[in-house]
Amino acid sequence: MEELDPFARIPEPIKHTAARVEDWLHEQREAIALRAGRLPAIVAYPGYGGDGWVRVLARVLLVEPGGERGAQYEDVRGWRSFTSLSLNDVDVTIEGGGVRHVVTADRGGVLDAIVPIRLDPGWQEVTVSVPGSAPVVAPVFVVDPATRFGIVSDIDDTVMVTSLPRPLLAAWNAFVLDEHGRTPVPGMAVLYERIAQQHPGSPFIYLSTGAWNAAPALTRFLSRNLYPAGSLLLTDWGPTHDRFFRSGKEHKRAQLRRLAREFPHMQWLLVGDDGQHDEELYGEFANAHPQNVRAVAIRALSTQEAVLAGGRKHAETRSMHPWVWSSNGGGLAKELGAIPELAVL
DSSP states (O other): OOOTTTOOOOOOOOOOHHHHHHOOOOOOHHHHHTTTOOEEEEEEEEEEEEEEEEEEEEEEEOOOOTOOOGGTOOOOOTTTHHHOEEEETTTEEEEEEEEEEEEOOOOTSEEEEEOOOOOSSSEEEEEEOTTOOOOOEEEEEEETTTEEEEEEEBBHHHHHHSSHHHHHHHHHHTTTGGGGGGETTTHHHHHHHHHHHSSOOOOEEEEEEEEEEHHHHHHHHHTTOOOOOOOOEEOOSSSSSSSSSSOOOHHHHHHHHHHHHHHHTTTEEEEETTTTTTHHHHHHHHOOOOGGGGEEEEOOOOOHHHHHTTTTOOOOOOSSSOOOESSHHHHHHHHTTTTTTOOOO
């Protein structure tokens, strides 16, 4: 496998017309907001890292004076969360482990950067700041080099019950999402906690097609329902360089490949549901990177959930790894525990 430099700069692609229009509109709003005295504020998301590096995730917003510190914790949802104004292409300072690095947020104000910082394994903190703002703490889970097992989990219909038609799910996540309005999938939190106890130090990666504006609500949902703390890998809303809307399927595919590059000796338990493309994506990934997969666990949707999801998406692509299916966490725990060589539970 070809080793890729995690610090290499990727050339900027040619932008889609919709992306150029979005950029122009944002520039007008940003200029008006700055003239009105708005100030930058940072919302930090849980990231992860490895031996000598960390992946820092955050977003830079423009807020009313006095709202800088509250931006990190404010329950912003609905249309307000999507009309929150980001500060694009701004230099961001990341400090940790006695070193400092300056990186640049992207055109959506999203900071997704790998920086060379050496921290001890486990949950650690780095500080993130931009000119004119107070530093905020960004949590990162640093994986011990000796760790060989981790969990990648979908969110919608895997750890939380959506009970929504699939075409409306993205809109709900973007404009309405309140963590109090969702219920956890029965037994999944218990399953994940058992795995965390059996494999201390293993990373939990919550991989979703949801937008970054939903991250605070999703983090609170996971914490309130006693899911193990983990890193969020979400996406951004709106046009990209080559299309009107981002592809959630391609987002998941790219993040799985990235994890394989960043942790070449790690084996993942891949957890998803049969109402989206999880089976197809996991099968594809497992065949391309067999050394990076321990097993695949799929939550089988109920008949009602399957109807709302537009039917079950059973994929023809499978791998030689253990695959298990059940409608809840208890059933998946039983199926996983029945595989002696699996050593997951």
